[in-house]
Amino acid sequence: MTALVASTPAVDTDAIGHAAALCLRREIATYPKPGLVSPVDPGAHDDMNAAMMNRSADALAPYLAALAQAGAAGAGMDRLRAIGIAAEAAMMVATGGVNTHRGAIFGMGLLCAATGFRARYGIAAPLGTIVAQHWGAEILRGPVALHSHGTTVARRHAAGGARAEAAAGFPALYATALPALATARRLRPDDQNAQAVQVLMTLIVGVADTNLLYRGGPAGLAFAQDDARAFLTAGASPRGTGARARSRSTTASSPGGSVRGLCGPAGDDVLRRGARRVTLALLCSGQGRQDRAMFDLFVDEPAAAPIFAEAAAILGQDVHHLVRTAADDRLHANATNQILCVARGLAAAACLEPIGPALVAGYSVGEMTAWGIAGLWSPAATLRLTAARAAAMDAAGGAEDGLGFVRGLPRAAVEALVARFDCSIAIVNPGLLFVIGGTRAQVAACCDAALSQGAATARPIAVRVASHTRRLSAAVAPFQAALLEAQPARPVRGRTLIGATDATIVRGAAGIAGLAAQLDTTIDWAATLEALVERGVDRLLELGPGTALADMVRAAYPTLDVRAVDDFRSPAGITAWIAR
Template structure:
């Protein structure tokens, strides 16, 4: 996607979540940007293991593991920002008015907005992933995407089948989660009541659902040990679709978010109402930009994930 935007227009930075990972992500940044290389080295050092080797070389099944995918995606997004600073002049550098991240991406926004250091963010993301995995082991579950069904109808199906609405991505794309037998029943009900498509997701558990409640206590304890600054740029909360302005607000959001619904459509709607016309998806994949376009066809959207895309922005 190419981006055409006026320099006086408002811009939002968006950060992707788990599922955006791919073997080789970040390698071109590592080779072509000293500032990016430093990010990958900091994350490896913080985690005490060569995560970048798994990101660059695989194997895919290792990268897909939550403990690797989540900090890996975060690292690529932050490396992109550092490469932007290195390759774009100050007068041409996009300046975010708001930031937002999808699930894991909300954590990336913490580092990007100065709430936490890169190393503290990496440690927090790793802890979150481990706590989520423990919750998955204790309460096995799964997720499914439902396309083309009214949200109110799907909420009723969720009540009937005992599943949770986990992501409201666009008007047409909603994700449910829960115990496997309950999700299977909900999928059948959704198809019977007019869903255009129902897609089982290849995930390790029922993320953003009540099955993640056991992860909250450990996450709260870990968060309490970190110093949260106020964000330099407001971050749109996944759970409410409204801006977070303080470190204390952000702490509460992260605790709620691990078992709460990601209100992505509401977040994008808020950004649009706030005057955002330029949406920069920073990191691997292009899923968020596609969602924004589904919500507002007139939005200017671009994905930044390598040096070429950064250079293209600088020439805009």
């Protein structure tokens, strides 16, 4: 793992604390919230009101700032816990002894610590990933309140609760809350309250809220979820009479666990302290989905012609003729495959300009495409460096190497399988989808064993190199030397490049070591997608070839607007979709 070096000499932790307190105030102001305190009514809480909760939120601001400062300093969980205890005492003073925000101190406090850490080191990893990696184990090992609501529910109903959610990196925030927020922003772009209500109701439907389980048991949870589902289905106005009726229907219980999830997306913008939200992401495809028609959409486009000419010069043959007539062995050979895939992505992007502001991320060799689209290299330089990448990989790898995939088994089970067959996990995708690498015989045997252990699907794929595994370690140094010699520029204005190895923002030459290291390092594509969603992306376009990445995102984030270039009949149709 690359050692982290501080990129920001000082982090404005007061601004982070203020932003976090604003998140809490936004949650209080949201209405309707079944069973929860709002400016309209106290819900199921006869011991508090909105004014009290706002006092509590204001009292917590300096402690949330202190948590951000501790995170920036790399503090352990003991230090964070001590600040949290002090914050709870300040809350009790502000409220006269009423627990208004204990859960928020824990969840929002960890997010603040992660925000401080991320700002200090200039990384783009999702906040949840930072929490899980740096404090997850300590969270689970920490003291347990034997008679708390969460502990009681864990014993009675085997529900994980706030500790398990935080230790895992807040999966409900990324799988449910942020996609719901993206959808709500599209539907009601000028109504922040409606967006927050949509997120809350989606969380109630999709999360086993421990407060609801404690107060009403499984039947109470099911009732609240059915009621929230009816609200979403009916599409009631958040301030209409229908909404008020639905709000009152579950006031006997308070979905406090769900509202903790609401606080995260409520601060989606402010925790980034005013950064402009870019809503479009371009996904650059990897190998394995090239086909005979992969260039047809752009064959007559003038913007694509120089890219196809450079690819032809490298491959020694017109690329249109090659993809139509080459034998399968030639088409899927690593040196050919990588050039074709990158040429396709570069051509698609060139024909769609001007695209406007966008985040860009690449999957495997697609990261080369992403660097080119972001403007760090010219298209010609991108293709030449891709050829150098393929040559280094072929020289380091074995003639019988390849990749496969396993879907539907837990990561621990896949790790045991790849160890048994001398393979490696190459890419971690959402939805329990893992790409594995090794010799083709070992990959095939591993896939067969995975099927026998209950995998939903598993098979080799048409990639003849063990990318992102230790089998390519000898390729890293020569590829890095070629990258350094090329001297990349900084990304062009309007393009934010997200590195797939560790979901960091790539700003230029400093990212070369990571790009080279991905040849023999597992890629966490699931974390890359989380980073995009966390930054507010609600539309994603896969440049191709193929629709594998778009299909993956649709399955993991069904509320997002996801398309692939191969879904369209013409470049004009794609540009019309982008311009919507």
